[in-house]
Amino acid sequence: MNAPINHPVPLLDLDLLRTFVAIAETGSFTAAASAVFRTPSAVSMQIKKLEEILGRSVFSRDARSVTLTSDGELLIGYARRLIALNREAVSKFVIPDISGVVRLGSPDDYGERVLPHVLKRFAKTHPAIAVDVVIDQSSNLRQRLSDGGLDITLFTVCRNIPAEAEILLTEPIVWGGAKGGCAHMREPLPLSIWEEGCAWRSVALEALGRAGREYRIAYMSAHTAGQRSAILSDLAVAPLPRSFIGEEIVALGPEEGLPLLPTYNLAMTVAPDASAPVKAAADHIRATFESFRETGKF
Template sequence: MTQMSLPTGGVALPLLDTDVLRTFVTIAESGSFTRAARQVFRTPSALSMQIKRLEETLGQPLFVREARQVRLTPEGEVLLGYGRRLLKLNEEAVTQFLAPSLEGRVGIGTTDDVGTRILPGVLARFARSHPAVQVDVVVGSSAGMLARLDAGELDLVLVTSGNPGQAVRGEIVHSEPLVWAGREGGIAAQRSPLPVALAHHGCAWRGMALDALDRAGVSYRIAYTCEHCAGQEAAMLADLAVSPFPLALIRPPLRRIDKNLLPPLGDYQLELVKRGGAGQASEALVGYVTEAFGDMHG
């Protein structure tokens, strides 16, 4: 740890060492000093000394040592978040100056749900590290994105997995619950037949919702059909219908409908599909996308 004087002339604060932070994060993620030592090519005792000094510097215990594993204390959990961000920022800074300069164009397609939610942050980071790469984004249906990939118009696509007739062609990078949603205080969920807002034919959400309603014997009518989930949101906001919706996308005044009122829908997955021979810039962007989804799950 090095010391840094405060501009105000107050007490000097320690600077967190990148090497020590990497050790801390590795131990936290592996759950073992021994496994972490193998990953960073050091001895467990050397790692133990690093963590002891870090705990003394911060004045907080970071790990609870148990018989076969270690786990983070509440303070350790807080430091893990900071540590991951600091290491990522350090990597970006070094990459900016030392990594081979990538150029060219990458075309990425996505559906308008989780893909749109996560892409802005991913693209901002990618642009800082690879400013010479032009990234073009297209939003549309899963089938449309895959067709454009096959035609060579796109280099990688984020699509909903499990659509009718759509084989798994890439890597599953995200999974989350699909739930019934409606307007807070609305009455659409109590109506019979149940008014439902659904995406277009061939959408996995549509199939999951209709299968669940049919199995449960719930009487329903398709009150609203739309191409994008923004249309489903509009129908729910107007209390015209309920809709199958990703749990993480529900925002007030929308709410998740009581689990006992309507049949469960299960999880849905997002799949990252790459075009063969797309090039280095495309592969670099793939890394940023998969890392971002990994952070969500972490």
């Protein structure tokens, strides 16, 4: 009996898979091209080659969007695993000395919005490093770092910026209210605010005092989810960074009878005796905010 003929299985190029994943995550050939440092035409050629190897279409495209086909949905899991395995293997040889733990502090609001992006970036380049995240008020985080309990911390501050702090972001504080809501019309004004020690709380209360606007604390929480719930339920208004405003929460101001608020700063402080992993994590935080300043998105 004749032996079966073994047909060689083609190998998938990791560069093709990296581009494929970038398109799937951004939903755009153009955005993916920027992410993988190639031209849009080169990205299109890569996907054409990938589809030729597989004999299947991996994307459905129209004038407005790019979505995965059923075969693309199947491939995406394999692609991410192959890229992660390659990264892990290479890191054992390229950066064998970079390991350890990074103790990172962040206020709740940025812990929810920003840290997932930072940790994802960091894990890609430093998979052997563990990150211990502490979420707390800015004043407490600064004290923890001073006491040696943290290696890096993010914190919000409106004035009296410490000399050792690095400013990552400066933006206006606005009053956030429910779209179509009426909480801002009530007397006294119902507020949803953070606990004592929050930079936004102090400037908001000072502004209301100067404007002679009576208020009451209707809701108090140190967590962003709690603040959003109070606003979306139209129970109160709250001082928020402008970047927190979205479709369901709108910015209110003098036209709605509320005083203007100042800008605030999101700052970072790194321990003076920072190790190589800590410095690497700080670089990823800087890169994340640099991207936000350029695109307006985390």
